[in-house]
Amino acid sequence: MKKTITISLMLVLLIAGLVIAQPGGGRGGCDAKHGGNRHDGMPMLLKMADKLALTDAQTEQIEAMSIDFRLEKIDLQAEIKKEQVMMNSLMRDDDASEKAVFAKIDKLAQLKAEKKKMHYSHKTAVQSILTDEQTAKLKELRKNRGPKGQRGGDCDQSNFEGRRGDGQGHKGNFRKN
Numbered sequence: 001m002k003k004t005i006t007i008s009l010m011l012v013l014l015i016a017g018l019v020i021a022q023p024g025g026g027r028g029g030c031d032a033k034h035g036g037n038r039h040d041g042m043p044m045l046l047k048m049a050d051k052l053a054l055t056d057a058q059t060e061q062i063e064a065m066s067i068d069f070r071l072e073k074i075d076l077q078a079e080i081k082k083e084q085v086m087m088n089s090l091m092r093d094d095d096a097s098e099k100a101v102f103a104k105i106d107k108l109a110q111l112k113a114e115k116k117k118m119h120y121s122h123k124t125a126v127q128s129i130l131t132d133e134q135t136a137k138l139k140e141l142r143k144n145r146g147p148k149g150q151r152g153g154d155c156d157q158s159n160f161e162g163r164r165g166d167g168q169g170h171k172g173n174f175r176k177n
Contacts, residue, residue, distance in 0.1 A: 043126070045062055046059060053134065053137075054130075069122040076115050076118065079111060080111045080112060083104065086104060087107075087108055
């Protein structure tokens with residue numbers, strides 16, 4: 001049992017490292033289509049620096065905050081993946097107690113909630129750097145960017161139908177007979 005968990009944990013860490021090392025963090029290279037807020041590792045706010053008339057000081061602050069956020073996010077994502085592996089192992093173990101499985105499920109849910117809170121805190125912290133005029137301009141730019149998934153950039157929007165390419169997205173993961 002202990003050996004299985006150790007091997008599973010090592011495999012997850014190896015896979016996580018490979019995914020993180022890929023361009024776009026394993027998302028196929030176009031974060032905007034997948035709901036991300038980065039493109040080429042740069043926060044979208046910095047991509048709009050000219051339109052928002054960001055000062056050099058604001059740009060430096062946002063860049064520093066972005067690096068700190070991304071490092072925290074990587075650590076938290078790794079912790080979530082480890083907990084998922086351990087939870088899956090527990091759930092496959094016929095001798096595992098219900099209490100232990102439920103505790104692992106709760107821990108995983110808590111980490112995912114922490115990740116969402118971290119995203120929101122980062123977003124509000126970055127936006128607090130903006131002046132009132134820049135905030136108004138940002139709202140205007142967001143309002144005019146079109147429906148989600150049609151934000152422009154280098155991606156071929158006409159080809160995107162979901163991960164499977166058949167318009168099903170995540171819903172197409174299960175076959176119906």
